[in-house]
Amino acid sequence: MSDFLKHECGIAMIRLLKPISYYQEKYNTSLYGFNQLFLLMEKQHNRGQDGAGIGCVKLDVAPGQQYMARDRTIKQNSLARIFKGQLKAYQKMVDKGVIHPEFPQTVKDNFDYGGEILLGHLRYGTSGVYSSNSCHPYVRQSNWPTKNLMLAGNFTITNEKDLNADLINRGQHPIFGTDTQAVLEEIGFHLDEAHDAIYHKMRDQNVEGTQIPSIISEQLDPIRILRNAASNWDGGYAIAGLIGNGDSFVMRDPQGIRPCFYFQNDEVIAFASERVALMTIFDQPIENVCEVEPGCAIVVKNDGKIYSERFTEPRPITPCSFERIYFSRGNDADIYSERKALGGALLEQVVKAIDNNFADSVFSFVPNTAEVAYYGLLDAVRLHRRKEVRDALLAAQSSGTLDAALIDELIMGNWPRGEKIAHKDIKLRTFISQEEGRAKLVSHVYDITYGIVKEQDCLVCIDDSIVRGTTLKESILKILSRTNPRKIVVASTAPQIRYPDCYGIDMSELGKFIAFKATVELLKDEGCSYLLQEVYVDCLAQADKPSREMVNHVKRIYDRYSDEQISAKIAELVYPKNVPWQGELEIVFLPVDKMREALPNNNGDWYFTGDYPTPGGTATVNKAFINYFENKSGRAY
Structure with missing residues (x-):
């Protein structure tokens, strides 16, 4: 293309299906997920050079310990800058004797990206807003793990104003910035609703407070949340999301406008905007990499259960020819x-x-x-x-x-x-x-x-x-x-x-x-x-x-x-x-x-x-x- 266009962001998500110790034993590194995320993003660097961002959620973290992390930048060579910076921080912890690479738990406890669920985004901005705050992942925070939400996507929602109007009509105060913020708040609203419904039911049944978080986590249904949130969306999108309890999902628009692929074995399930990136990084033949079906979401619960369901009615499929x-x-x-x-x-x-x-x-x-x-x-x-x-x-x-x-x-x-x-x-x-x-x-x-x-x-x-x-x-x-x-x-x-x-x-x-x-x-x-x-x-x-x-x-x-x-x-x-x-x-x-x-x-x-x-x-x-x-x-x- 002789004309310069900004376009088509790239997403990458990796969910480890084994304990961190498994990857240390098999691959001689507790940073397997982190390293694979970098490679998966690097193989898609053509999809975004305005900025980059990564996120992580750790499973089964004790109360009081950090379990979510995020890093974003719009500086030159953003992808390399982020990963080099994090590896530098990791090495400092090794040098101080806080992290012992041969002991995976020390990596998970002390390195922000030593967790089981990792999310990456490469940004080509279409909104005209160029700051690190406009880079994905976007985060919605709470002291309830099941209310924390992190999103990254390759998408444009055409009716952002309508979504924000709905939020205002509910009594909320959305920040008018990008369609990403509108989508985050819309999913977040229904996530809060689902969380609160389970919480109030447990409280009314006099369930002990310390047991309630695990019950909410078990009963939370991301598909139902997405079905409610996306009912009025108009646009093309491939969106990956992490919930603080360890649930994660990837959803694709019902017309299949934006691309999204995944690979799964007994060690990992990984998602990317481009099929060939997954083939290369995981050394897989083409038949082992599948498309996320249009109008469907793939959910990975915090216990590792994986399932896919429709969140909207089928529509004519029109993948982007560009x-x-x-x-x-x-x-x-x-x-x-x-x-x-x-x-x-x-x-x-x-x-x-x-x-x-x-x-x-x-x-x-x-x-x-x-x-x-x-x-x-x-x-x-x-x-x-x-x-x-x-x-x-x-x-x-x-x-x-x-x-x-x-x-x-x-x-x-x-x-x-x-x-x-x-x-x-x-x-x-x-x-x-x-x-x-x-x-x-x-x-x-x-x-x-x-x-x-x-x-x-x-x-x-x-x-x-x-x-x-x-x-x-x-x-x-x-x-x-x-x-x-x-x-x-x-x-x-x-x-x-x-x-x-x-x-x-x-x-x-x-x-x-x-x-x-x-x-x-x-x-x-x-x-x-x-x-x-x-x-x-x-x-x-x-x-x-x-x-x-x-x-x-x-x-x-x-x-x-x-x-x-x-x-x-x-x-x-x-x-x-x-x-x-x-x-x-x-x-x-x-x-x-x-x-x-x-x-x-x-x-x-x-x-x-x-x-x-x-x-x-x-x-x-x-x-x-x-x-x-x-x-x-x-x-x-």
């Missing part, structure tokens, strides 16, 4: 195959763009995340060319014109060429998020292979998605133009991004999308800008309606034009200025139907089609257009 196109790590076997399929699906459009002239075409990719799709396109064009050669050879044989010269011409000529054109010289510092600063940075990060592309060549570059087009215009195309080809074709393995997202990806400002800008320009060219006013009026008219009654009027803006017309206008808008190159530029986008064929199990395509899986999505696009028309910036949810 996870497969770009966000998730590409070394997952299925994702790798799907990205190759996305590249191959561009064959027809690319062949048309180069007039089937492979002899004078060079295929490449930029940025590096598009490399797998590039291999898929190369496979497709080579197969296409082999079929052409086969047909020509058969025709020549039939006509009696087959000779060595013709064979050389057919086999050696007009053959697809793949080259590494753009090189990433230094690691891109993705914490630079301002468009101007990033564009300038990218222009120095990439270097060009000179002398490969000739003036008569068409340079075809694969990109995995084009969102705003800013970096493409200001940096990437200027870099590619240095090779001085007659034509540049940028082929996106994602369709045109036309609508905002509200389920975890930071792209909610409609006016920044290059596809939207191009369509507005087409309206202006035709003298039809009045349509923008009409859509604005219609959006305003439904602004106060419940989101389930809203209609996506923004679709009408795009309905006037074909994909090809919008793509042509995009090429005009991103054509690089102030460069010597004067060649032709063509931008092609993968059609939605072909994307669906390549991603048969991830059909969440609302950013391309405007067909949102929840009412909150329609409310978001409605608000986003109002903000655009009124020249307001900021999130639309």
